[in-house]
Amino acid sequence: KVMEAMMDQQQEQEEEYGVAAGPIPIQLLEQQGIAAADIKKLSEQGYHTAEGVAYSAKRDLLKLKGFSEAKVEK
Numbered sequence: 600k601v602m603e604a605m606m607d608q609q610q611e612q613e614e615e616y617g618v619a620a621g622p623i624p625i626q627l628l629e630q631q632g633i634a635a636a637d638i639k640k641l642s643e644q645g646y647h648t649a650e651g652v653a654y655s656a657k658r659d660l661l662k663l664k665g666f667s668e669a670k671v672e673k
Contacts (some may be wrong), residue, residue, distance in 0.1 A: 605631060605649055622650035633673070640665060 660671045
């Protein structure tokens with residue numbers, strides 16, 4: 600759901616400015632309620648864009664230390 604909101608926001612910006620905004624930096628997930636500590640863990644594991652997280656297999660995210668099923672669903 601967080602990713603859907605961010606993608607919608609990106610699409611609105613693209614329509615408003617007429618330019619593609621590009622990949623969403625993972626740090627912006629904090630604005631959508633994702634904890635800074637979780638963002639840091641994702642970054643340390645090689646995830647640098649919101650799209651990278653969104654398109655990852657759920658089972659891969661569940662392998663990350665500290666990521667429960669509920670957290671991955673968010």
